[in-house]
Amino acid sequence: MERYTRQLKILSDEGQRKLKNSTVLIVGVGGLGSASSVYLAYSGIGKLLVVDKDKIEKSNLNRQILYKEEDVGKYKAIIAAERLREINKEIHVEPFVIDVNDENFEEIIKRADVVVDGLDNWKARLRVNKLAVRYLKPFVHAAVEEWYGQLFTVIPKKGPCLNCIFGETEETKKEIQVVPPLPGILGTMQAIEVIKIITGIGKVASDRIIYIDSKNLSIHEIQVTKDPNCKICSH
Numbered sequence: 588m589e590r591y592t593r594q595l596k597i598l599s600d601e602g603q604r605k606l607k608n609s610t611v612l613i614v615g616v617g618g619l620g621s622a623s624s625v626y627l628a629y630s631g632i633g634k635l636l637v638v639d640k641d642k643i644e645k646s647n648l649n650r651q652i653l654y655k656e657e658d659v660g661k662y663k664a665i666i667a668a669e670r671l672r673e674i675n676k677e678i679h680v681e682p683f684v685i686d687v688n689d690e691n692f693e694e695i696i697k698r699a700d701v702v703v704d705g706l707d708n709w710k711a712r713l714r715v716n717k718l719a720v721r722y723l724k725p726f727v728h729a730a731v732e733e734w735y736g737q738l739f740t741v742i743p744k745k746g747p748c749l750n751c752i753f754g755e756t757e758e759t760k761k762e763i764q765v766v767p768p769l770p771g772i773l774g775t776m777q778a779i780e781v782i783k784i785i786t787g788i789g790k791v792a793s794d795r796i797i798y799i800d801s802k803n804l805s806i807h808e809i810q811v812t813k814d815p816n817c818k819i820c821s822h
């Protein structure tokens with residue numbers, strides 16, 4: 588517990604135990620997933636499941652803080668797991684080099700208490716959203732592009748799902764531009780949402796979307812409600 592001295596007064600011993608006994612699935616360890624997984628490891632989440640099918644590319648090295656130059660060409664999930672174990676030897680980390688469409692993925696999501704969105708495309712996000720709703724797993728979404736980021740937490744049964752709000756979202760182009768620290772901001776906010784969900788402290792963004800405009804440094808929120816006709820969460 589000494590390691591967590593500087594957080595125990597706000598999270599409580601019981602809250603810290605809840606983190607230790609939790610399993611968090613991070614889907615995609617790019618810019619967002621690097622930041623969220625690093626802080627979840629430091630915070631003392633007992634088990635991290637890390638999913639990513641891709642290999643590290645040189646163009647990832649401007650913002651994906653888990654990786655170093657010598658990692659180029661290696662699998663992200665494998666290197667991420669190594670780095671996260673170096674950060675905190677008391678936690679358990681399992682890497683999976685798979686796609687969210689793999690049959691295996693459904694088994695992995697069933698094991699998680701909370702799911703974190705580190706993806707870069709809507710097709711994959713909506714697939715994870717569907718499974719998160721099916722298995723009643725809280726799903727912490729974030730997305731970034733250029734100077735802008737958004738965050739929203741799906742609490743199945745209680746609030747809207749990603750499909751209610753973003754079901755019609757058009758796919759962004761591949762290889763989007765992003766200012767390097769921005770995925771760090773959104774990823775760390777996702778980690779805070781995870782801690783709040785697990786400990787039951789505070790209020791998650793499940794009834795509103797948080798938008799960050801880092802170019803003009805403004806943050807605003809938009810209230811959202813369930814779509815009564817949502818084909819994923821309303822039946």
Ligand SMILES: [Zn+2]
Pocket residue numbers: 747748749750751752814817818819820821
């Ligand atoms: Zn829905």
